[in-house]
Amino acid sequence: MAPTKQRHHTVVLVPATGFGHLNPALELARQLAHRAVEVTIIVFHEHLPVAQRRVLKSPGFDTARASIRLVPFPEPLRGDNPSQPIAALTQVIREEFKLDLDQAAVPAENGKVTKPSLLISDCFVKCQDTADELHIPRVVFWTAATLSESIFASVPLLISTGHIPVHTSPHKDEIVSVLPGMPVPLATTRLPLCFYGVDHDFSPFAIACFENSSRAQGFLANTVEEIEAEVVAVQRSQLQRYFPVGPLIPPEVLEDAVDHPVIHWLDGKPPLSVLYIAFGTESILPLHQFEKLVAGLESSKRAFVWSMRKVVPEAEDEFYDSVKRRLAGQGLVVDWAPQRAILDHPSIGGFFTHCGWNSTLEALCAGVPTLCWAFGAEQNMNSLLMTHKWGIGVEVGHGPDCDVNERGIAAAIEGLLAGEEGAAMRKRAMEMKGVVAAAMEPGGSSYESMNEFVRTFCPM
Known part of the structure; x- marks a missing residue:
């Protein structure tokens, strides 16, 4: 599928630090570019060479390359960094698009938008304030399984019921019954390892990220609806505009x-x-x-x-x-x-x-x-x-x-x-x-979910 020539929307995409977050973001950008959306990716500078190599040399990016721009960011957007430099991120976007504080997303004479019309950011990059300050909608990008997303979003509940932290929980031998949509019975001792709380308590950061994400206008999920049907159905019922668009796996550099x-x-x-x-x-x-x-x-x-x-x-x-x-x-x-x-x-x-x-x-x-x-x-x-x-x-x-x-x-x-x-x-x-x-082919669930996402946030 070749991208059309006329493009009316520019999306800013902000992955978190780590190749597990960067790689699906690159594939998301590629698929958006094939749907006539221009994408500016804010890339942590240490990952920039890898991102450039994939975008510039991988044959899978041949028809999307002109529509993807990589912008280095000097500070790490780490998922576990409590002093995340969101103000600096806002400034990078302003400088890149030459935006004044109150500049609106007004189309230029050639039909192209002079300001980004959408901010897509990894769930672990708490940048809702950036989107609010730029007066553009934000969509959260979840790069892992929807099963994990559902559990991460339920951390306050699991703390209140005593299931987290796991290593001190009085319910270690019990099945967690308070979570809807679980595909198989889930014992307390099988909750995500990052919530065991032995060396590091990940719970406060997870809570902060999902509280920040609750103000977003949509969710992109790197999963396939058919392989996580139960929990995807629950997330769709609880979240505004939920789009399973996986698997987002970028093409390798052929040589x-x-x-x-x-x-x-x-x-x-x-x-x-x-x-x-x-x-x-x-x-x-x-x-x-x-x-x-x-x-x-x-x-x-x-x-x-x-x-x-x-x-x-x-x-x-x-x-x-x-x-x-x-x-x-x-x-x-x-x-x-x-x-x-x-x-x-x-x-x-x-x-x-x-x-x-x-x-x-x-x-x-x-x-x-x-x-x-x-x-x-x-x-x-x-x-x-x-x-x-x-x-x-x-x-x-x-x-x-x-x-x-x-x-x-x-x-x-x-x-x-x-x-x-x-x-x-x-x-x-x-x-x-x-x-x-089958989900990735035209008519398949992920393919059509991506189309629906573009129609919703980047209409022609």
Whole structure:
């Protein structure tokens, strides 16, 4: 779908810090550009090179490139930063669009709006005041599962009922019955890991973000209605203008994927014989847990590709080099790998994941079953969906300090790649792939929801 030439609306898009927030924002911008909307993305300066590379070099942006503008922001828009520089953000937008305080969104003679007509911001960027000051509507962008959104929005209720913080809750062994639309029974001990409250209490920040978001005029959700039907229905009934438009996965830079040595290595492996392992960009594991993981992988004797980041903060480079040498005859350990291309490769039989939402969506899009070990944030909600709702995953661990062992990890790998349960999960994963693919096509739920969003906020 090529964008039309005449454009009447400019949207300012503000992602939060972190690639888990930036990547879906880039794809949102691409899809808006294909619908004749110009998009200015305010990008934290450390992420600017990655954003530029994707927009300028990825073939998927070819027809959208002229309609997307990247503007650096000097300060981090971090989700956990209590002194978030919203005043500075407002000033950046003013300077970029040369706005005076009371300038209205008046179309110029050529039909283009000289001021942004809409502000879309990540839920964790509390910038409703920016939208109010600029006299434009704001739409909240939620980049994770709607299940997680529903729970985050219910934090005040869960505090009042004693379910949060989890580590001091008197209801640990009980099912949480106060939350509507839960796809499976949810025990208190299975609430998002960020609300356990052991080292850090995330609750005040979550409350502040959702109070700020309550003044917004709409919600964009990076999910597919069919895969979260129950909780999407609840959110639609409670929130003004709710648009499930996922999966928002930006296209990879083509040469990174096709010419990567990992792809050539996979070409020589039998179908469904290789385990892909990746734990995201920010996961942290205790050393003893990491060592169990390595031992279990080694005991499985199964081929693998491991995109290994430094998940053990205290470990030196030599430690990671020794792990690479130890596993060299069994599989590949690399610093970075083109994840989407790997998951789509016919030799991949499973994905060992930290259950970040972007990785979860990529597994669904590829039809690949999963081994799930959630480490933090809301990742255990995604693990719950994969293991108990969709039936495409097996839980290996829950939290960084859970009880795992070498034998259990090896058995889980073997079961996924060679067992009957793994075959059944693979079949269900392929069925889910079809559901997600249909939602993205013209006439599908996500495609039409995006069209409805544009008609509502950016009418021609």
